[in-house]
Amino acid sequence: xxxDPFEVAWVQGSVQxxxxxSQQWPGxxxxxxxGTLVLARLLDGAAPDGASSRPVSRAAVxxxxxxxxxxxIAFFAAADRAAGANSxxxxxxxxxxxxxVILENPDMSRCWRRCYSLSQASCCLExxxxxxxxxxxxxxxxxxxxxxxxxxxxxxxxxDDSEDSDWDGGEDQGGDSGRLxxxxxxxxxxxxxxxxRQQLAAGDRxxxxxxxxxxxxxxxxxxxxxxxxxxxxxxxxxxxSCGFPEAGLANSLGQTALGDFGCFLxxxxxxxxxxxxxxxxxVPPADCHEFVELLLSxxxxxxxxxxxxxxxxxxxxxxxxxxxxxxxxxxxxxRSSAMLGQGKAxxxxxxxxxxxNLLTGLPAQLLSVCQMRRVPAAAFxxxxxxxxxxxxxxxxxPPDPAAMAAFRPALACQPLRYCRPAWPxxxxxxxxxxxxxPGANGSSAYLxx
Amino acid sequence: xxxxxxxGPGKWSDYTCVLPSVSVGNVGQLAADLIISSGRLYSVGYWxxxxxxxxxxxxxxGGPPCTAAELWxxxxxxxxxxxxxxxxxxxRRRRFLDEAxxxxxxxxxxxxxxxxxxxxxxxxxxxCPSLGLxxxxxxPNPAPEGLEFxxxxxxxxxxxxGLAGPLxxxxxxxxxxxxxALACLFCSEGDNSGHAGQxxxxxxxxxxxxxxxxxxxxxxxxxxxLLYGSRPVEGLY
Numbered sequence: 001x002x003x004d005p006f007e008v009a010w011v012q013g014s015v016q017x018x019x020x021x022s023q024q025w026p027g028x029x030x031x032x033x034x035g036t037l038v039l040a041r042l043l044d045g046a047a048p049d050g051a052s053s054r055p056v057s058r059a060a061v062x063x064x065x066x067x068x069x070x071x072x073i074a075f076f077a078a079a080d081r082a083a084g085a086n087s088x089x090x091x092x093x094x095x096x097x098x099x100x101v102i103l104e105n106p107d108m109s110r111c112w113r114r115c116y117s118l119s120q121a122s123c124c125l126e127x128x129x130x131x132x133x134x135x136x137x138x139x140x141x142x143x144x145x146x147x148x149x150x151x152x153x154x155x156x157x158x159x160d161d162s163e164d165s166d167w168d169g170g171e172d173q174g175g176d177s178g179r180l181x182x183x184x185x186x187x188x189x190x191x192x193x194x195x196x197r198q199q200l201a202a203g204d205r206x207x208x209x210x211x212x213x214x215x216x217x218x219x220x221x222x223x224x225x226x227x228x229x230x231x232x233x234x235x236x237x238x239x240x241s242c243g244f245p246e247a248g249l250a251n252s253l254g255q256t257a258l259g260d261f262g263c264f265l266x267x268x269x270x271x272x273x274x275x276x277x278x279x280x281x282x283v284p285p286a287d288c289h290e291f292v293e294l295l296l297s298x299x300x301x302x303x304x305x306x307x308x309x310x311x312x313x314x315x316x317x318x319x320x321x322x323x324x325x326x327x328x329x330x331x332x333x334x335r336s337s338a339m340l341g342q343g344k345a346x347x348x349x350x351x352x353x354x355x356x357n358l359l360t361g362l363p364a365q366l367l368s369v370c371q372m373r374r375v376p377a378a379a380f381x382x383x384x385x386x387x388x389x390x391x392x393x394x395x396x397x398p399p400d401p402a403a404m405a406a407f408r409p410a411l412a413c414q415p416l417r418y419c420r421p422a423w424p425x426x427x428x429x430x431x432x433x434x435x436x437x438p439g440a441n442g443s444s445a446y447l448x449x
Numbered sequence: 450x451x452x453x454x455x456x457g458p459g460k461w462s463d464y465t466c467v468l469p470s471v472s473v474g475n476v477g478q479l480a481a482d483l484i485i486s487s488g489r490l491y492s493v494g495y496w497x498x499x500x501x502x503x504x505x506x507x508x509x510x511g512g513p514p515c516t517a518a519e520l521w522x523x524x525x526x527x528x529x530x531x532x533x534x535x536x537x538x539x540x541r542r543r544r545f546l547d548e549a550x551x552x553x554x555x556x557x558x559x560x561x562x563x564x565x566x567x568x569x570x571x572x573x574x575x576x577c578p579s580l581g582l583x584x585x586x587x588x589p590n591p592a593p594e595g596l597e598f599x600x601x602x603x604x605x606x607x608x609x610x611g612l613a614g615p616l617x618x619x620x621x622x623x624x625x626x627x628x629x630a631l632a633c634l635f636c637s638e639g640d641n642s643g644h645a646g647q648x649x650x651x652x653x654x655x656x657x658x659x660x661x662x663x664x665x666x667x668x669x670x671x672x673x674x675l676l677y678g679s680r681p682v683e684g685l686y
Binding site for chain 2: 285289290318319320353354355357358359360361362363364367368369371372379
């Protein structure tokens with residue numbers, strides 16, 4: 001094998017390859033040895049009709065994963081893929097220092113135009129271009145077949161280049177809306193009912209009577225709590241609004257339409273120690289901290305049990321099985337140490353959340369605070385089809401019944417079990433939930449937005 | 450900082466704080482996990498910050514649930530690892546720097562070692578070592594004898610290091626901690642578990658703690674199990 005100062009090993013050959021339409025690869029497949037799998041896609045696309053692509057793809061994957069130095073990738077194309085490509089790759093790998101293996105392919109330049117996500121490829125092309133300037137063998141003729149591919153921007157799953165290259169350490173520039181100065185202006189506000197304010201003023205500790213707090217995040221979770229726990233006999237204690245700090249005030253308690261984006265706090269009249277918070281409106285990650293601080297500021301955290309229900313996309317659920325084989329919805333539970341320590345999780349019917357899955361957003365913030373402050377808490381997260389998740393602010397559709405029903409096993413767990421939920425839920429109540437339209441309180445405000 | 454243990458002023462006055470940055474391939478954070486596992490550090494508390502993206506999940510070492518920022522300590526080794534498990538909110542970078550500097554000052558750490566990774570293409574020469582080190586005036590020579598590294602200028606802007614660069618410059622200019630160093634590994638995105646091991650070995654050498662280096666055969670954190678996704682469907686080939 002020839003080598004050069006860039007530690008690139010060149011293997012020369014001359015083959016003819018015809019193009020065929022390549023397969024479509026799921027996005028998540030690109031996570032593992034990202035460059036290598038996309039590379040295999042290119043190769044499959046270049047395979048002649050009838051040729052088996054398995055040996056080449058497997059070799060590429062194995063090479064990418066086992067090379068130990070993913071700063072470069074291997075790419076090759078051959079007519080006789082089963083024999084020629086594998087033997088070549090094996091020989092190069094045996095050298096122990098393989099970075100790039102190239103076989104001549106006059107169509108390769110056209111292949112590279114579709115390679116839009118490989119930072120490693122750009123490094124290879126740079127090295128390749130340097131060699132092309134001095135080499136005389138036919139292996140480099142493909143560079144002259146068409147316009148040379150331009151350098152691809154580097155892509156990272158962890159950092160955005162604009163964060164560190166453009167930021168000069170100056171002041172923070174606004175929140176998620178781009179209008180706010182997050183460090184100066186509160187982005188959440190709470191408004192309480194007169195009865196709630198009276199109760200706060202009456203007590204020594206200025207807290208509401210509450211032993212159990214249930215929080216629903218997203219339309220499906222809120223619909224479930226409404227149908228099975230809240231019922232028709234609930235008192236509005238207050239609401240929390242996010243994203244409207246200019247006025248410094250939350251919406252009024254009468255703004256109950258879907259489009260008003262208020263997160264209401266209810267008390268069950270049949271069980272006054274239970275409070276239910278509906279966070280149906282999306283709470284941006286930047287506002288989660290303040291939202292939770294506001295919510296817990298009016299409660300006695302030391303004597304509180306908390307449950308938060310939320311949804312996440314099924315495609316984000318990581319397991320040993322391929323994502324295509326997952327059948328949703330899936331319900332998982334994550335409990336704080338305090339709840340586990342008090343034995344409240346014994347005999348629970350919901351499977352624990354397996355690593356490396358994580359909670360995000362408001363459920364994550366709630367459980368994190370409970371973990372830190374030693375509050376018995378449980379987060380029930382349903383992995384559902386993406387369309388049913390707590391989505392963009394302008395999504396005003398009613399919740400999906402299947403997504404709502406996914407939370408049913410949580411009724412047998414603490415602290416929901418303590419609230420004596422109703423199952424099956426009242427059918428009229430469910431129908432009202434599913435048929436609810438924006439502006440259902442009679443206002444036609446959306447005509448003017 | 451929220452902790453079961455009492456963390457008063459001077460509690461960690463002769464400790465070294467290891468603080469990873471969210472950077473290319475999450476190498477710093479992965480290396481911190483290896484250090485926690487190899488050095489047998491134990492959880493002592495959480496850092497409650499509004500500047501970090503909220504996350505919560507099963508404990509990566511089988512213990513209590515993890516949060517966005519955790520503190521791990523080894524009294525024997527005089528080391529504290531402030532592990533970050535989520536990125537800084539884009540609108541709160543300055544606030545994060547302020548909070549981090551205040552936290553380090555309040556805890557009274559003697560030294561701070563920042564872990565990060567940068568794009569491979571930002572190396573000056575391909576022949577340069579993959580490890581870069583920078584030291585503040587209070588810690589000018591963090592590298593021990595025999596460690597191959599590229600000396601980084603404090604004012605050099607590296608691409609892909611996240612907030613490690615601004616944080617290093619900020620800490621280097623402060624009077625506390627006494628010394629600050631930045632260990633940066635040049636790499637590309639992909640399976641970066643090997644890079645994490647390399648960086649963890651470098652940290653062990655810098656701190657003179659061979660026990661912090663990854664031990665072959667030791668189980669990896671459970672959070673690494675599907676770090677790069679599940680296995681591909683066989684039928685795709």
